[in-house]
Amino acid sequence: MVVPVDLVTTIESSLSGDVIAEGFDFTLPNEVDYVLDFSEEATCKFAGENEVSINMGTLQPHQPDDFTMWAVLLGAITPHDPHPSIQTLAHEGWSMSAPTMIVDDALVHVPHADTEIQLVK
Numbered sequence: 375m376v377v378p379v380d381l382v383t384t385i386e387s388s389l390s391g392d393v394i395a396e397g398f399d400f401t402l403p404n405e406v407d408y409v410l411d412f413s414e415e416a417t418c419k420f421a422g423e424n425e426v427s428i429n430m431g432t433l434q435p436h437q438p439d440d441f442t443m444w445a446v447l448l449g450a451i452t453p454h455d456p457h458p459s460i461q462t463l464a465h466e467g468w469s470m471s472a473p474t475m476i477v478d479d480a481l482v483h484v485p486h487a488d489t490e491i492q493l494v495k
Contacts, residue, residue, distance in 0.1 A: 375446075375451055377447060379443050379444065379470070379493065381442075382439070384433070385435050385437075386435075387435055388435055391432065391478045392478055393475065393476070394430065395428040395474070396473060398470060399470060401467055406447060407448060409446065445468075460495075468492070469491060470493060472490070
């Protein structure tokens with residue numbers, strides 16, 4: 375099963391900045407792979423490969439920029455449950471931690487960001 379994850383980033387400053395998102399950790403024991411959609415080509419990554427960085431480029435103040443990745447929920451569909459309901463999957467705890475954001479080579483603390491993102495609600 376594949377779930378789209380949209381990452382929307384906005385610079386809330388009067389200055390532009392080069393933005394990078396990195397560190398996509400998924401909650402164990404559920405295994406998740408993910409596909410990143412770069413302009414050159416889509417890239418498949420395995421759970422635990424947290425060296426992935428998404429370079430969002432230079433963002434202008436107050437102009438949202440978005441990036442879509444797809445989380446592949448490994449083991450969500452099984453021979454014992456070939457058609458799991460959304461409610462069943464939501465109770466299984468498919469989630470990821472919020473990525474780390476870096477602006478102009480500085481780590482950004484985002485006080486209002488959720489630390490855990492539910493992949494299935």
